[in-house]
Amino acid sequence: MTGEPTSTGRGRMENVWEYPRPPALQPVTRPVRIVFGGRIIAATEQAWRVLETSHPPVYYLPPDAFTGCTLEPAPGRSLCEWKGVARYWTIAAGAHRAERAAWSYPDPTPAFEPLRDHLAVYAGMMDQCFVGDEAVTPQPGGFYGGWVTSDLVGPFKGAPGTMGW
Structure with a gap:
């Protein structure tokens, strides 16, 4: 299930409708960083991305990438038929909080x-x-967590009217 790294973002377009089902897992070849509360809270060159039909990639960062914030367990769980049971996290950075943001x-x-x-x-x-x-x-939408970059072609699941796709 693990694929080869890709060079997206460097001229090659990816159509999310060509992503596989079940999803593929790929190492990310570019640095990934997250800014929250006006500061970099996470940065890594060791991220993974999950590619699933009709979805922009979801990026996963190692826990040690999160150095500029606090991660607090949040209530609730969900089940992905491919990945298993997910737990949720609240991100806190100074006076800023994002409940169930991860x-x-x-x-x-x-x-x-x-x-x-x-x-x-x-x-x-x-x-x-x-x-x-x-x-x-x-x-699009509030349920899925994909990240859209300029090298992706949609349409993407999550917009109004797409939940049945």
């Missing part, structure tokens, strides 16, 4: 073992998220 898989399915304890973050709840030097756009 999620992780403490015991992922074998195919997604590299994601163990890595965190994905809802870009729309942060000041900005970056892949390389590009600021991402949050996936």
